[in-house]
Amino acid sequence: MPKGVFIAHWDDFRGLVVEHKYPTSIMLTEKDLNMVYYHHEKGRTGSLQYVELENMRVASLASSGRPLWIVVFVLDEGEEIEGQEDVLLGMGRYVLAMLAQHPEGVDVKDVLENQRMLHRPTPEQEYADIFLTPSSALLLERMEQEGIDRATRLAVWLNTQVQSEEIDIRAVAAPLMKSGVVRVEKVQGAGETVFLVRDVFAYRAPPVQALQYALETMVHIAEVYQDRVTEFFSPPPPEKGYNPTAATDDPNSPLLEDRQRIAEILRNGIHYEVVRCLRERPMTLAEISQATTFPVELVQKVLWALEAEKVTTHVDGGSLWVLLTDPTIEAFMPEFVLPDVFRKMKDRELDAKVVMRYLELLDEEWGRAE
């Protein structure tokens, strides 16, 4: 267990400023803070940085984007990092999420003593990054048409699409690679090749599990709850209800905007934890707070925000919160690209070796799963 923690933020006029520390007896110099900042600028975003300072060893995690916050754990003498990396990362993620949403609720002592954590991103959260990274969703659409493409060709295509030569194809492709949606391999004779091995679809699912739970054990709210869900998904005509598969090419269509919202909700660690709780069953505010370990006032704010997005609603005179729609991103096998891939092989647009490798990758990914 770390023996202390401090939180600092970067300020263009004052440098790294310490906002919280526990215990208050931790002594920090300007050099210490600068070394921590330096290692974060040098290192990889989202990963822990270990730094040996003059009088202490620290492990730290920084927020991505601006404003820059750094959570720094002061390690005990002789304390090994191995085995506690997940805990440190989890606590770091928790503090960073709290700072972004509910800064007045950050209690560093409580975080440290009770090991408050946000767990590592789930696959659906990683998929959400695709829709939140500029041009990544565009690249996915291209891969949905091609199935297989050369990295260089993709880069040229993307530059043309966004009409800029400064676009960093690696940054654009990163969420697709990290989430396992595409695989990039060097294939003999074909150079660096990108394969679509998973496709993803963002939509609002009916909250089946929570509804079932209400029907079985919370009969007094079941009917009202079911009516609300039905009203959203399949209201009586002439209303059309919710249909995420309606075809659209318009980038400003409500469906694409909704996909963006779904991705934002899933990527927000605090919102996501609240949604996860309500996927299981209806809960009171206090129960959600207890299950997520977030302060009641923060959970209340989140529930209101999610209510505005038609994700949650309250029943039973406001005492119970339920999921109205379940923001979901699912992955599936992109078998629809295969006929085109085979046609291209036949027309010698694609090398047989490349296609064979694609089938192997799909088999590795989906054959094993089945």
Next chain:
Amino acid sequence: MIRNVCILGELGNVVYMKEYAESQTKDRLLDFLVNLSQFISNEEFDGKTEHMNLPSTRIYYTKRDSFTFVFVADRADDPAQIEEKTEQLVERFMKDYANLALASQPLDGFDEVVDEIAVTMVKVAILGFAGVGKTTTLHLLRGETLPLVHDPTIGVSIKKLPTEVENANIVLWDLAGQSRFSILWAKMIANAQVVIIVTDSTLENVLRSKKLVTLVREEVPDAKIIGIANKQDLATALTPERVGQILGIPTYELVAIDISYRDRLIQIIRRAILEGKSESKDRVS
């Protein structure tokens, strides 16, 4: 310090906005302010200024007639001082600019009024390669005794200049010159109004320092850049004129270990700040 000044009209439209330093991203801040203006539209302020806290900043707001006035300042700032400045700004705006704003006319001269009231801190960055005398220059400016042992700067050393310029505090950023810290330079000069490029006046160092001038011009195009030809007491020193020619920026001689240069250097910085301000006014007009 005050980071943003914003005035919104009755419909949440932006009448005036100025960003002195990054607080939240501009679009998010604007969205937030428009919502805030709608939220407080029915509140009675009676000339009072309220505030609310964000992670590292505090938003001060008040309403006068149909206008909402918002200041974003650091949480470390004294609320009484910021409230006083907000009130000063409200008074000046209502007296001289409200009618222009209502008629959707340009608010000529208001930018200078805002600068006069809101600028409380000016950042001066001292940049140069290792061993050219940046930290010695910092000590000289602060009137401090020079340390006997050379202690290389780690990252950055941030200190205030004891002298104020037009009621604004001058914050000096002495950037580490070792090459491993070069990845920080671009971020650390952000929002600097003046960048001082220190050289040791040797030909090799001055030629290398040309790329620092390019970096500053790219990263902070609005900053005033001045060159320092330090170590003029050494026989190998190029003249300040020659150093200035090579760097392509106004350059001044210095012997940072000689206290008699202190006042001259402060005057140079003061002049650069004032010139920077007048250039920024020209750009606005």
